[in-house]
Amino acid sequence: MSQIELHGITKRFGDHRAVDRIDLAIARGGMTVFVGPSGCGKTTLLRLIAGLEDPDEGRLLIDDEDMTGTAPAQRGLAMVFQSYALYPHMTVRANIGFALKLAGMARPEIDARVERVAAMLHLTPYLDRRPAALSGGQRQRVAIGRAVVREPRAFLFDEPLSNLDAALRGRMRVELRRLQQELGTTAIYVTHDQAEAMTMADRIVVFRDGRIEQAGRPLELYHRPANRFVAGFIGSPAMNFLAGPRAATFGAAEIAIRPEDLTVAAEGWSGTVTVVEHLGAESYVHLVLEDGAPLVLRSRPGEEPANGAKLRVAPVAAKVHRFGSDGLALG
């Protein structure tokens, strides 16, 4: 049931492999999120799928059809750019209807489809404005409308929310997810924000240096990271990593524990509280262990220790993630 398949896709810029032998199958109708640190090749991979870049190696199948060398317009994909890339001298109406007009669709039908999409995205009052006269969130919706109106085989989103403020970003996230589910259209969504990835994805693909580190459902990645990198990347605040004798007692080169899996205990590692973050619903307590290793633990509000307090903490044994010296998770 995969709609887009990548086989050994590679893209080099000079000697640098921005995308390195990627094999990936993207499920029909789902939201697949590409996530990874800056410069890991997410945008490049998305542009390869869109046809804006040509791969140096590998094949791309869309609906079982080889589209490796097909022109972007013929792939039936719609992309939403980070900068929105709206046409500045066209009205919102013309922006949304541009692809349909180029496709030679009749004027009344274009109008009908544009109106329908505008209503869906709450853009009806702005149809005759130009992009310069819109707020950031409205521009964003126009960019989405331009993609939706074409009824493409799949949407490609490249960090579409990164120019919005935090509150609007949270709202747009949910709205975008609902829209995609309503339409049932396959979507690939690029972000470097792991929280965004967790909330939006049916499936997350974690990238590093042009390679896939792990792919799976959000909670799968959260609870069973395949390696040290994914363990550190997914989840906020990040996992606590400990090496040395403490890891050795668990039979691993390194162990990782989420802040919520650490508890204050009578027996355990002793440390000193340095900072307490009060977030309201929960608090994060930063400790330094005797040998200087930092540790964060989550605590319920009202139960936080005071700054400078000495205490002992212990992990929930079943929740300790163990890694070998190669960084891979141990069974």
Place this chain on the structure above:
Amino acid sequence: MTVRASRHARRLGRLLVTPSVVALLAWMIVPLAMTLWFAALDYRLLDAGPARFAGLANFAALLADPGFYAAVITTLYLLALALALSVGGGLVLALLLDVAAFGRGALRVLVISPFFVMPTVAALVWKNLMMSPVSGVLAWIAQGLGLPAFDWFAHAPLVAVAIIVAWQWLPFAALIFLTALQSLDSEQREAAQLDGAGPIAMLRYLTLPHLARPAAVIVMIETLFLLSLFAEIFVTTGGGPGNATTNLAFLIYQQALQSYDVGGASAAGLVAVVLANIVAFFMVRLIGRSLTA
């Protein structure tokens, strides 16, 4: 305390700019006032007697002179022709330079070089080396094609002058367009590509609208210079044949320095200022619209 200090500073500031304001005013007002005064005189350098006050007679004579209207038409026609050639040619050149894969730097230097050629030199080069029906490059090409040589300055003098002027302004237009082209957001192009736009649609819906603003600026600046075109006409046609290439600037020159009629020339000069203002008024409105749109 601060209020007094700032008032003091303002007075000092005014005092300090006074000399330059006075100098600038003198520089503008004195010639203008003198022109106004001369325009009201019957002042011919060949007449022995003193200049006499003539009221509006110079203006009346000018407005009654069919040559004046011909000069106005010639001025506007030259303006339109040279603008069309240089803006159109500059656009094509810029589009070509924008896609040039290699040698863009060298090409750019080549393209800009006509701008550094003095108008008189450019006009002479065109007259004697390019458009001469006997020894010109264009005649040579025509001959090679088995066509009769075309005598530009005899049969199409206005077009010939317009071509020379347009050639000089081409680099200016091309460079401004090229800069604008390179500032066109590449993601916009890519979005259009995904929307299914081919090269023609891209040009029509993306590139040309993007260039409207620079085009307006080019038209405005060129207009300012082309309204007072003189050197090229002086060097090539001398306003002829007949008065086929006599524009307002050349008419004024003829009145003042060939007929030694200072009064008439001043009157024509004032009318030229009014005309330039009318043209500028419409240009600014036109451009203002494209700048705010």
